[in-house]
Amino acid sequence: xxxxxxxxxxxxxxLLDPQGKAVMGGLNNLGLKGINDVRVGKHITLQxxxxxxxxxxxxxxxxxxxxxxxxxxxxxxxxxN
Amino acid sequence: xxxxxxxxxxxxxxLLDPQGKAVMGGLNNLGLKGINDVRVGKHITLQxxxxxxxxxxxxxxxxxxxxxxxxxxxxxxxxxN
Numbered sequence: 001x002x003x004x005x006x007x008x009x010x011x012x013x014x015l016l017d018p019q020g021k022a023v024m025g026g027l028n029n030l031g032l033k034g035i036n037d038v039r040v041g042k043h044i045t046l047q048x049x050x051x052x053x054x055x056x057x058x059x060x061x062x063x064x065x066x067x068x069x070x071x072x073x074x075x076x077x078x079x080x081n
Numbered sequence: 082x083x084x085x086x087x088x089x090x091x092x093x094x095x096l097l098d099p100q101g102k103a104v105m106g107g108l109n110n111l112g113l114k115g116i117n118d119v120r121v122g123k124h125i126t127l128q129x130x131x132x133x134x135x136x137x138x139x140x141x142x143x144x145x146x147x148x149x150x151x152x153x154x155x156x157x158x159x160x161x162n
Contacts, residue, residue, distance in 0.1 A: 047118035
């Protein structure tokens, strides 16, 4: 069976996010009000062949720990749908 | 009130995703089996000041259309939590 796994990789909460700050500046330059913080991360969709949902999640977690996320600066959340 | 708005920006489904292909290659090089497609996009978290959820979503949608997503190559999904 093929599972579609969503991996959200974001900068750690207490780390400065320079990309987010840059986007904030851009939004202000466009005159867009009401947004007081921006954090930018990655959204990765994996199509995983597995016999069940848990196995698919395990494969995605393995791939995330080994390649997709940098544990020093990022955290991740995985969901299977 | 401050709302936390999640914006997922992904490459259009029928477009080639070179970044995804590069990640696929990396996963194969690491010997990780079972993953047959990868698509990489952006996950953006906005802290939005608004009087209600609909207004927060409207502000986020406006920002996404004007800056965060390129409609020629990307689609986006917005959720308020």
